[in-house]
Amino acid sequence: MIVYDLQCDGQHRFEGWFGSSADFDSQQGRGLVTCPHCGSAKVNRAPMAPAVGRKGNQMVERPAGAARRSDPAPPAAGVPSATPAPAMARGPVPAEVAQAIEALAKAQAKALSQSTWVGRGFAEQSRAMHYGERDAAPIHGQASAEEARGLLEEGIAVVPLPFPVSPPDELN
Numbered sequence: 001m002i003v004y005d006l007q008c009d010g011q012h013r014f015e016g017w018f019g020s021s022a023d024f025d026s027q028q029g030r031g032l033v034t035c036p037h038c039g040s041a042k043v044n045r046a047p048m049a050p051a052v053g054r055k056g057n058q059m060v061e062r063p064a065g066a067a068r069r070s071d072p073a074p075p076a077a078g079v080p081s082a083t084p085a086p087a088m089a090r091g092p093v094p095a096e097v098a099q100a101i102e103a104l105a106k107a108q109a110k111a112l113s114q115s116t117w118v119g120r121g122f123a124e125q126s127r128a129m130h131y132g133e134r135d136a137a138p139i140h141g142q143a144s145a146e147e148a149r150g151l152l153e154e155g156i157a158v159v160p161l162p163f164p165v166s167p168p169d170e171l172n
Helices: 021-029 095-113 122-130 145-153
Strands: 002-008 013-018 043-045 116-119 139-141
Touching: 002 021, 013 021, 116 122, 122 139, 122 145
Parallel strands: 116 139
Antiparallel strands: 002 013, 002 043
C-alpha cells in the first residue's frame, strides 16, 4: 500500500491509498480519483515531506513541559480549535483501523457480488429505475461527480463506493 497526499484544482488537500504508483496513475487516468470535498477529478499528488526517522540511539533533550515541533498548540480556554487534528504519522495502521477497513471491504465486495455492473450507463440506468422505465435492481457503475449531483438533486439515492472498482473487462 502506498499513501499519497493529493490536491485538487480547488486547492483541497486529502489523502489517498493505492496499491502502487502505477495503480494511482491508472485510476487517475480513468478519472476515478476525485476530491472528496468538491468532486473535482483534476487531482494531482501534492508535495510530501519524507518520513525520516530519528536514529535509534539519539536522545532528544527537551525542557520539561516543552512541546515537540509536531505537537499542535493547545486552543485557548473555551475557544474551539479550528485546526484539524494532526495527520496520523506514517507507520503501522492501528489494529482497529485495519479491522474496520477489512470489514468495509468485505461489505462492499458482498454488495457488488449482488449487483450488476452497468459501466458508464450508471446515471441513465438509475434514472430509468427511479422513473419506473425499467425494473428496479441493484446496480453499480461509473458516474462523474456532476452526474452524481444531478441524480441526488432529482431525489435518486446514490452512494459512492469507499474503494475503487475496476470494470469487469479490465480485471486479470
